[in-house]
Amino acid sequence: MPSAPSSSLEGLYLDHHNWLTGWLRRRLGCPDSAADLAQDTFMRLLQARQAPLLNEPRAFLTTVAKRVLCNHYRRQDLERAYLQALAQLPEDLAPSEEHRAIIFETLLELDRLLDGLPLPVKRAFLMAQVDGLSYSAIGVQLGISLATVKRYLNKAAMRCYFAL
Structure with a gap:
């Protein structure tokens, strides 16, 4: 059961980091990627100018994490396309x-x-x-x-x- 709404990013991290990592692990199937994306989610919050006041911190974290997850998948797709294009180049032009x-x-x-x-x-x-x-x-x-x-x-x- 989540605690009362956190008033700081540190509190949000301490209260919900493990939950968020588990949520991401279930979607990715990889604990290492889940841990990386959980950190990326909190990094996004750190880079924000002002920490939001949250009534539903898990719903908020889920929304931010979904955006991070979409970026992760886009990066994978782009990397896959790039590697396919490189594979078609002659070795001396790579x-x-x-x-x-x-x-x-x-x-x-x-x-x-x-x-x-x-x-x-x-x-x-x-x-x-x-x-x-x-x-x-x-x-x-x-x-x-x-x-x-x-x-x-x-x-x-x-x-x-x-x-x-």
């Missing part, structure tokens, strides 16, 4: 481990920056920035007009600019 790590971190940052944009906008931006396609080539591949390509790329660029 980047070094250091460059792989840098590229992957850049992909994660791009994914974070573009989060919330419609899929066609993301695709157009990536086709321009990663694949180096021209606006007309993007329009042909996506089946959209040149004006729409420009609008999509402007929207994505503005998102990146204001996120930084």
Whole structure:
């Protein structure tokens, strides 16, 4: 049974960390990943400007942990896609481990920056920035007009600019 609402992040951690880790373990099936994501959940709370006053701390923690879990799955999907793309490269063109790590971190940052944009906008931006396609080539591949390509790329660029 949970105790009275915690007035500090430390109290929230002490009262609910074990419960949250168990909740995540049941969803992930891996105690190590569950412990990491529980820590990530509390790190998010630490990075917030103000500790919230909570009547239902477990419901709040569940909401934050679900977001952390979604990010975890997105990262796994991105990593899997990246590794598949690397596997298709000839061995002599494959980047070094250091460059792989840098590229992957850049992909994660791009994914974070573009989060919330419609899929066609993301695709157009990536086709321009990663694949180096021209606006007309993007329009042909996506089946959209040149004006729409420009609008999509402007929207994505503005998102990146204001996120930084």
